[in-house]
Amino acid sequence: MNSDIGFYGMAGSALLVLVAIGISVWQGLGLERPLVVASLRAAAQLLAVGSLLSILLDKDTPLVFAFGWLVIMLVFAVWTARNRASEVPGIVPLALVSFGAATIVSLGLLFGLGVYPLNATTLIPLGGMVMGNSISATVLVARRVIDEFTDKRDEVEARLALGQSGREAARPYLRSAIRTALIPQIETTKAVGIVFLPGAMVGLILGGVDPIDAVRVQAAVMYMILGSVATTTTVIALGLGRQLITSDLRLLRLSRAR
Amino acid sequence: MVSLFSLVKVCLVDGTSTILKDITVEIPDRGISVIVGPSGSGKSTMLRTLNALERPTSGSISFRGERFESLDVRQLRRRVGMVFQRPTVFDGTSGENLLVADPTLDRAGLITALERVGLPPELLDRDARQLSGGEAQRLCLARTLVTEPEVILMDEPTSALDAESMHLIEHLAQEIAESGVRILWVTHDRAQVKRLATWIGRIEGGVLVDSGPASAVGHAHGDDGMWRTVDSAEGTEG
Numbered sequence: 242m243n244s245d246i247g248f249y250g251m252a253g254s255a256l257l258v259l260v261a262i263g264i265s266v267w268q269g270l271g272l273e274r275p276l277v278v279a280s281l282r283a284a285a286q287l288l289a290v291g292s293l294l295s296i297l298l299d300k301d302t303p304l305v306f307a308f309g310w311l312v313i314m315l316v317f318a319v320w321t322a323r324n325r326a327s328e329v330p331g332i333v334p335l336a337l338v339s340f341g342a343a344t345i346v347s348l349g350l351l352f353g354l355g356v357y358p359l360n361a362t363t364l365i366p367l368g369g370m371v372m373g374n375s376i377s378a379t380v381l382v383a384r385r386v387i388d389e390f391t392d393k394r395d396e397v398e399a400r401l402a403l404g405q406s407g408r409e410a411a412r413p414y415l416r417s418a419i420r421t422a423l424i425p426q427i428e429t430t431k432a433v434g435i436v437f438l439p440g441a442m443v444g445l446i447l448g449g450v451d452p453i454d455a456v457r458v459q460a461a462v463m464y465m466i467l468g469s470v471a472t473t474t475t476v477i478a479l480g481l482g483r484q485l486i487t488s489d490l491r492l493l494r495l496s497r498a499r
Numbered sequence: 500m501v502s503l504f505s506l507v508k509v510c511l512v513d514g515t516s517t518i519l520k521d522i523t524v525e526i527p528d529r530g531i532s533v534i535v536g537p538s539g540s541g542k543s544t545m546l547r548t549l550n551a552l553e554r555p556t557s558g559s560i561s562f563r564g565e566r567f568e569s570l571d572v573r574q575l576r577r578r579v580g581m582v583f584q585r586p587t588v589f590d591g592t593s594g595e596n597l598l599v600a601d602p603t604l605d606r607a608g609l610i611t612a613l614e615r616v617g618l619p620p621e622l623l624d625r626d627a628r629q630l631s632g633g634e635a636q637r638l639c640l641a642r643t644l645v646t647e648p649e650v651i652l653m654d655e656p657t658s659a660l661d662a663e664s665m666h667l668i669e670h671l672a673q674e675i676a677e678s679g680v681r682i683l684w685v686t687h688d689r690a691q692v693k694r695l696a697t698w699i700g701r702i703e704g705g706v707l708v709d710s711g712p713a714s715a716v717g718h719a720h721g722d723d724g725m726w727r728t729v730d731s732a733e734g735t736e737g
Binding site: 395396398399400401402403404405406413489490491492 | 552572646
């Protein structure tokens with residue numbers, strides 16, 4: 242299969258947006274304008290990123306620019322997490338540390354073990370995948386922690402009242418939040434290949450790569466995402482747990498996550 | 500004689516509302532002291548400040564002559580135990596609940612802890628969440644007792660229980676007080692105050708309006724005057 246669909250092909254695929262608009266009109270959803278705006282915005286963003294990537298991925302472009310792009314992605318990921326979980330106290334520093342930790346651990350292992358060669362072509366997409374998946378995990382675990390500490394406030398305070406340290410009192414509820422946040426990722430990992438074919442693999446197969454080679458790449462990506470999500474959720478949960486219990490061992494008053 | 504708790508001009512402001520206003524009181528180091536007042540009067544908040552679960556905005560609190568600031572909060576909480584309004588059991592068996600308070604207890608120690616509050620040893624391996632309300636509250640009391648506190652703060656501990664369980668908990672509190680552990684009990688229940696209190700502190704709108712030995716506080720206001728505001732809060736929490 243030819244992987245280059247060209248602008249004509251891209252425009253042709255946009256006919257599917259017309260289907261969505263048609264449904265909106267038919268059902269009176271009033272979503273025609275948002276659909277058009279979202280589709281045009283996506284195309285513009287992707288074209289802009291594509292142009293930038295074609296410069297960054299050029300063999301003659303120094304690797305430092307790829308690292309610079311990684312930092313920009315990190316800032317954008319933190320900003321997105323802040324917007325999606327603004328009710329979580331200290332979300333900006335927490336997200337910054339957790340995304341940073343997840344990126345360093347995941348990419349450090351992949352490049353350190355030589356799974357992928359370190360260059361702009363590998364660094365940017367892998368970094369993007371780590372951070373993209375970390376955003377959802379961050380929002381999920383942060384909200385779970387807030388919910389746990391709100392629902393089980395009596396229990397946390399009863400533990401503190403027994404003379405437990407903040408870490409001891411928080412541990413059962415942080416553990417529960419981390420488990421809840423990790424289970425969807427584990428389920429996704431289990432279902433891969435049977436229920437759905439993940440994006441990286443589909444992209445490679447559409448690009449004409451042998452399916453077995455595509456599977457190897459996908460497996461490495463899945464493990465990387467699993468590791469980075471586990472890192473992110475743990476850093477966020479532990480960091481948030483420390484913030485919610487004061488230094489004089491009182492549980493802060495919380496407003497429930499939306 | 501040094502007071503059990505000494506509060507000097509204790510204020511607690513939460514946002515724009517003042518929960519406790521200039522509370523100055525000496526709570527005696529004997530028997531069962533009862534803080535009584537209507538719903539929202541600040542009596543539970545006052546109790547929580549004594550376990551350091553709330554921090555006063557201003558003023559000072561001392562426990563047996565030692566200022567709170569000079570005490571390690573975890574040590575303080577082992578000395579000043581607390582039982583909450585709703586039975587607050589943790590996941591796991593009754594035995595595991597007791598081990599949260601003292602992980603060094605062996606099986607014999609766990610059984611002794613249950614028996615101290617009149618619970619049978621066979622409950623040790625029972626899921627704590629399957630216990631009745633009365634059993635769960637007694638387990639919470641047992642859990643607090645294994646930290647060997649010098650005083651137990653009891654925040655309306657019987658308000659969620661049936662009459663039989665209420666009398667059991669009251670009886671246990673009296674036994675514990677006789678064994679030398681002080682009790683500071685918060686309630687809005689007039690009859691309960693009469694049954695338990697050796698000392699009464701009456702709180703209204705965050706202000707301590709009266710305090711003293713049970714007989715003296717009752718006489719000073721006449722029985723009706725003493726209870727008018729308290730009765731209005733029956734069935735609600737403070």
